[in-house]
Amino acid sequence: MLRLENPSRAYDWGSRADIPQFIGRVAGDEPLAEIWMGTHPLGPSMVQGGDRTMTLLEAAGELPFMFKILAADRPLSLQVHPNEAMARVGFDAEEAQGVPLDSPARTYKDPHHKPEMAYALTTFDTLVGFRPTAEILRVLNGIDTPLGRSLADDLHAAPGFGGIVRLVERLLTEDVTAEEISHVVARCRALVDQGIDVKRAYVTAVEIAEHYPDDVGVVISLTLNRLTLQPGEAAFLGTGIIHAHLRGMCLEVMAASDNVLRAGLTSKPLDPEGLIKCLDKGMSRLARVTPEPFGFSTDVFSPDVREFALAVSQCSRAEPAGTLLPAAAQRIVVCTGGEVEVVSSSGERLKLGRGDSVFAGPDDGEIRVVGTGEVAQAYTPTPDTVAGELIDLVPPYSERQLRRGRRGRGSTAR
Template structure:
């Protein structure tokens, strides 16, 4: 087993305090948005072997198919979508042929992989994820008495269902709207929310997002998206092709080892609205909470049914005096998310972890048990023969008319 030294990202939407506190460090006053754990070439972890100089984790583990992040947001992330495998491969090959540097700001496809992901809440975590049903969007729009909202409602009446929603979003992103139209929608939403009128938090969300992006068309698009709040210990799965924008909170985010993101608003980063719409046109993946499956006495396994990853969360205590056995896997990343624990491998290696510490364990480490009082989360590639967690739809499936 090897302790990890991980890369971090200081994006402007990050929290100045949440991740430093989680890692037991002093904040430096700037935002800290993400900590990456894995072997992605744009930010892979390092390990130290036998007192030698640090080496890339991939030198020890080989390339891992999954990546684990600690994510902490104080304000909304970009309106974004991740590509499926076919689009990722084609997009990566095209940008490689054009000679776009991998670290260039305008680069969209950083690798040739799709990016399904799952968020496991460490604090109350708010996100916008997936389109609302047509009828719900129409209820939202008909409550807003502005020319833009009335026009959008008329368009959706003419072309309801998923394809109609995508066409509406495409027009907003590519054609745009007139000066002051976003502000008028926001003011109408504020008046409705102040009067205690809302449709599943749509108006309150638009006002909240507009505090940071007052004239961004993403504020209007937010009205079409489901708002989901995860409590600590809950998880949600975002398949490729799901439009989303995290709002605030801290989570563990586990995903296929990819950094492919197509953005269309709520950000200062380069946008690719055409690419985002292309991903949506490929279809809509399932949007769901993930119901965990038990493993042993103290562990919940969140497995959404993709090949690359699962997340096992273990509540360790004196109820298991011999230690909590973690699910077996040839490669795993284990992070302590609370308390103080000790990992013990089959080779009798012992590593003590406090909250925020992370470890890579490989095939030679065998079974791993956890002693102490605390919580650990293990990212790993699951055995394909083991049960998949039940996915609970947040909304009814789309049935285009």
């Protein structure tokens, strides 16, 4: 087994307290946003190999998944992740152009798609996927401003997924002024003050505008579902799902990719054309993940993708021999609470406190955890891994609705 030293990411939306407290580090001046665990070339974990320090990539080879600790005090960017075909084409094109991998102008950092799952460590709020057409119309009908009325007219004329994408495309490509956005926010605030809201759409726009008052992403947020995960709950986001995490702390497990197409609510480079192109491919699965029990102490969150699953175990003295973790050839285990020992089949033991992590490979065999605490294991599911039930957050749009929206491309622009 290999104890991990993991890189951190300091982004402006991060938290000055949450991650430092979680990993036992003194809080600094910069907000810490993410801890990366895995082998991605932009931020591989480090391990001690004999008499030298090396990357986990050197020690174990490339992992098909990434594991993150994420903490947000303010909204993240409005974004989507590309599917496999888009990722490969985009990566190859930027490689051919000679764009450095770490350049801010680089969009495709690798040739991989990026489905992901978020597991809440605290109450976690996020915007994920489009609301149904009828719900968006109820939201827009309350926005009695020229922009609000115009958007409602467009969606009435072209309902369904394709029409919603065209609505977003219009907002991203037209010159929507700061004054128009402020009028929408003022109307949302007035409705909230009157106790009127549609599934938290208005209050969300007001909250986001506190951080990004002139960003058109505030208006786009009105079209998105607001989802709150309580600690211990998980949601799966397939590729092509538009989303923007709002606040809270979670574990993220995903395919080993850092490809992000952004269109607002950020100081990072934007790619609205790429985002719309990605949305035009159609949404994949967006769902809560119901865990399957493994033994007496473990919940397995498996969204039935080939790259990753997550097992969360509540370890206690009730199991003197230790809590058996699900089998995996390669796994990363992080302690999320308490103090435990991770024990391999050969008897090797590593002590972990909150925030500590370890990699176990095929030679480590069966892994048990002894002590009182909680651990989370990210791993590649085996054929025996039982997929959890996925409860869709929005009904899938039909291919007919997708085609209708594509045929009408450009018809809503004014």
